[in-house]
Amino acid sequence: MKNIDMAVEGTTLVIRVDLGKEFGESKSGKSITVASTEGNVSVPGHEEIKIGLNIYRKK
Numbered sequence: 001m002k003n004i005d006m007a008v009e010g011t012t013l014v015i016r017v018d019l020g021k022e023f024g025e026s027k028s029g030k031s032i033t034v035a036s037t038e039g040n041v042s043v044p045g046h047e048e049i050k051i052g053l054n055i056y057r058k059k
Contacts, residue, residue, distance in 0.1 A: 003035035004053065008045050017055055031056040 002023050005016040023033040035055040043049040 001035075001037050001041065002033070004037060006044055006051070008043065013043055013051075015053070019055075025059065026056060029059070031059055 003018055003021045007014045007016075017035040019034060021034060023036070025031070026033055033054070033056050035053070037051060037053045040050045040052040043051055
């Protein structure tokens with residue numbers, strides 16, 4: 001994962017992303033990647049639950 005921290009607090013999934021970071025252009029070149037799970041990943045402590053997340057801004 002790039003720039004994503006996940007934690008489960010009770011029954012709530014908490015996701016933290018530093019919006020000040022960037023990881024370069026997307027494959028299409030139309031946006032700048034801020035954070036990504038880089039595919040589907042398991043939620044910590046809940047292997048049966050998956051999340052796929054991409055956060056980006058316009059170029």
